[in-house]
Amino acid sequence: MTVAARLGQSLPKVDNVALATGSARYVGDLRPAGLLHGRIVRSPLAHAMVLGVDASAALALPGVVCVIRPEDVADLPGFSLAHIKDQRVLAADRVRFVGDPVAAVIAVSEAIAEEALDLVIVEYQELPAVFDGEAALAADAPVIHPEPLDGVDGNVCWRQVCRAGDIDAAFAAADLVLRERFRTSKAHAMPMETHGALAEWDAAEEHLTLWSSTQNAHTLRDDLADTLGLARSRVRVIKPYVGGAFGHKEGLHSHEALAALGAMRTGRPVRFLLTRHEEFGATVSRNVMVRDVELALRNDGTVLAWRERIVQDCGAYASISPSVLALSEFVTVGPYRTPALDIQGVVAYTNTPPAGAFRGFGNPQATFTRELMFDIAARRLGLDPAEFRRRNLLRSEDLPGTTANGLRLQTLPIGECAERAMAAIDYDGLRRARIPWRGVGIVNMIEWGGSCRWHPGYDADTGSVTVTMAPDGSLTLGTDAADSGQGHATLFTQIAGEILGVRADQVRVVMADTDATPWGLGTYGSRTAVVQGSAAYRALTLLRDRLAVVAAHLLEADERDLVLEAGRFVVAGTDRGVPVGDVAAVIHYDRSALPPGMEPSALVVSATWDEPNEIPDANGRGSFSGNYSCSTTIAVVDVDPETGKVTVVDWACAEDVGRALNPAIVTTQLQGGIAQGIGFALGEELILDESGTLMNGSMADYQVPTSLMIPLMEERLIHVESHDPVHPMGHKGIGESGITPPAAAIACAVFDAIGVPITSLPISAEKVRAAILARVGSQR
Amino acid sequence: MRERRITLLVNGAPVTRTLAVESLLRDFIRDDLGLTGTKAACDDGMCGACAVHLDGAPVKSCLVLAVEADGRAITTIEGMGRPGALHPVQAAMAEAFAIQCGFCTPGMVMTIAAFLEDNPDPSTDQIREALVGNICRCTGYVRIVQAARAAAQAGRALRATRAGLASDPAGGKP
The missing domain is CATH 1.10.150.120 ([2Fe-2S]-binding domain)
Structure with missing residues (x-):
């Protein structure tokens, strides 16, 4: 490439060659000399006291190097992704789900470590267990965390409200009040690469290095150092290539601490790679929510108020579930005028595998609930679903403005999204066609496009970038952002091209290495393009200004007259110019050529972006995101009335992206999210038996979409560009935009096809068939 | 543990190794040959991340024993293309x-x-x-x-x- 990449261009991914040829190294591909392999002994019981761990037989097996037992880690503090520090490296005296870590075996090979698992004898005293969030809230339910924990009361892990307007008056004034119960499923992110971590301990330097398949090198580093009692600067976390993350590779996990402890104890590198079964059964899944809705309406379809009670199951540990509930509530009323709302939710502990962050983070559950409720209302009122929504959508005259629950909106082109999606798929034509067993669903959503400030532990929503220019004008860009396939390095390369005119082959991006890149919160919540992207914009602009001062001096011109063209500072309107590389060389090497008083120096600029959002108040009011995006999605499905099988036959989505910085990456992010959302809608669900044991913890049994299940959507994925002013490049985060609408859109389409709403996810063939049979029965 | 010596062509080059008869072709490729471009993502032949060619035909290398490749030719991702000359x-x-x-x-x-x-x-x-x-x-x-x-x-x-x-x-x- 001879010219710099710019914003708005579909620059091919800069890591394509490494990924296409198989040379990209993931944590399981690292091969340090003397590597040892760890495996975790996990509880076979959902709730029990641990009376003792006998490792003698395991230690006698040739090739076993050490066993880490609960008493070895009893002094280490609790940890969590959020503020309720209810997790231990190994379950100390109590196990709380089938799969809870009890001990770890470290051996010279994976096969020997696996063989040794059965030789670790754990004595348990079984306790009564509870597997359902509502049941866990009963007065006589077994208490899962009797130990004192911040704010935890019985099995109530967290309470969250979101209230605004005069709810009682609104219900009193309603022509119609509808009530419905919705239930969402325990889906799993299932990245292709399971969790894994490799640790090396340098005893002489007292320095730990951990390579981990993670989304947040710095906060993982901080939590790991705190857990081990090391200064944070003595721990280096490096993210190698990561094979998908989708939210569930956030923060510190037991296997990371165990790899570190194993390396410190043996003096050799130690790696833990979770098996696919462990990945399903012992890493976080999507929170199950039971949502009881009351909707107050006027006869013309105007929404007056939304009242809702939510019980959210977090499984055995809180993780970041409180924030999932909070964000879910904050977006529940969507891109609609809703003058009054009263949402009260509880996060409940159960003896099931922990739940928490998974792409969408509470919004898929909220959007499914709201949009299917709206279709139930539209049908009751005899209104077309699109017309019902049109009457309630936020309008351009509402902007800029603030919603009832405090979301500050600069831009939100939901009307344009609806029009363009309907036109793209010929919505009116689909309605007129009336093909038997074919259904059309149209849904709208609102999404945090500007990250989110909802970590109870800190009032910061930051990401950072350091740019270092070498004396030849080439650039190293370091950031806490942690790519797991999104194309971050490509985006940063384009931003550098836009601001400094550097070509892609002059830019090296280093991500998520705590000894080499600046501190920040990493990658989650659709934030990297907006947070670290804006930090990059800042850092590169500051660097350009520094270069421009020297360039102006070299050209004997006014700095304000300079423009950057093809890698050169040029005096506007003339052919006089100097290459950026020459300016960089002067700054490094040549005091005599510099402006008077300026010394030669390294060219390093750091910048942090703290997203302009706020922690909502005690009533759940406040603008938790820097900006908000929106979309309209239209799904077309065919239902087989004999089997109940649902097939997605067509799809349209108009998505507000702010500004598409790399249009192809935006489209492919949406496509991938939509595919995951279709899986969530139609079948993905972890199933536990009555003892809490996972029944479908393999890729054969947990079925994610294959190439045959996903419509080949391309031209009907529309980028709506609102050029939002909150970020300097005008864009919004879109990483989670794809996965949020599909469950809602498919639920509405199936309702349209069969005339009965399926109010619990997934929309399995069994449920659809049962609903069809029940309807036929009731009509006889 | 029974062992066997096998000779095969790996990306066009002859290789001879002694290995446990129960070794999966996938693990032989990744761990013995160090060709880590072939990935392991499941244990039941469902995901296809470990696909290689055995005498030109695609196989999931987690479903094939390494000894079955004795006397045959395998191609892995490392044999398909390289920087500057992608397949x-x-x-x-x-x-x-x-x-x-x-x-x-x-x-x-x-x-x-x-x-x-x-x-x-x-x-x-x-x-x-x-x-x-x-x-x-x-x-x-x-x-x-x-x-x-x-x-x-x-x-x-x-x-x-x-x-x-x-x-x-x-x-x-x-």
């Missing part, structure tokens, strides 16, 4: 934005390349059928199908050029 399927995947995290990519490349050998002019539905044993969690498959279509087109164009050269005594020169 047409790799190039098409890159151009189509069909690669996100990359963990399924080697298996996808092996599966598509073998499929196109037998089906140089496939329909879109045939491509979707051919990919059903390869799971991708990032892309939703849309761009992977596009890439396979583009690679098929490029392959046909290449063959047409070669055929033209072969039938033209002037070697295609005017």
